[in-house]
Amino acid sequence: MSDRSHLIATGKPFQFDAERDAMFERLVVRYPTRESMILPSLWLVQEQEGWVSQEAIAYIADRIGTFASKVFEAATFYTMYHLRPMGRYHICICRTLSCWLRGKQEIVDYLRGELGLAPGEISEDGRFSLEEVECLGHCGTAPVVQINGEFYENMDVDKLKSLLATLV
Ligand code: FES
Numbered sequence: 001m002s003d004r005s006h007l008i009a010t011g012k013p014f015q016f017d018a019e020r021d022a023m024f025e026r027l028v029v030r031y032p033t034r035e036s037m038i039l040p041s042l043w044l045v046q047e048q049e050g051w052v053s054q055e056a057i058a059y060i061a062d063r064i065g066t067f068a069s070k071v072f073e074a075a076t077f078y079t080m081y082h083l084r085p086m087g088r089y090h091i092c093i094c095r096t097l098s099c100w101l102r103g104k105q106e107i108v109d110y111l112r113g114e115l116g117l118a119p120g121e122i123s124e125d126g127r128f129s130l131e132e133v134e135c136l137g138h139c140g141t142a143p144v145v146q147i148n149g150e151f152y153e154n155m156d157v158d159k160l161k162s163l164l165a166t167l168v
Pocket residue numbers: 094095096097098099100134135136137138139140142143144
């Protein structure tokens with residue numbers, strides 16, 4: 001979906017908002033070392049901003065007391081971290097076997113036809129982005145779609161159409 005070897009700079013300093021700051025402080029005491037906080041911190045950044053910027057990497061490294069390269073390695077290795085801005089609603093469609101057999105492609109084709117949205121793209125209005133991902137762990141209720149972290153199971157085109165209409 002993006003070049004995972006490069007980070008985008010916003011040109012603006014990053015810091016956690018009050019809610020994420022409090023969350024960081026609650027979590028940090030529960031981990032054996034401060035470096036164990038790299039992945040949770042990246043989640044907090046993504047929850048706050050929707051993606052992880054160069055400034056956010058530097059902030060986490062500073063906050064944890066580690067090298068920015070270690071945070072960079074984690075952010076670029078795990079594909080669930082977005083390294084560029086996504087749509088307001090980020091749609092992940094499972095493309096693994098159960099979902100593939102049970103019609104994930106009809107959903108992908110619908111999104112391409114209806115919204116002009118192909119995997120790896122962001123809609124022109126910035127409302128949606130689409131990504132095909134590996135198994136989401138709900139194979140018994142395939143096909144599975146995840147939108148901003150929420151799971152929607154036994155999906156089909158009609159259900160997705162109704163769901164997208166509620167996402168403004
Ligand atoms: S194969 Fe789609 S959730 Fe497992």
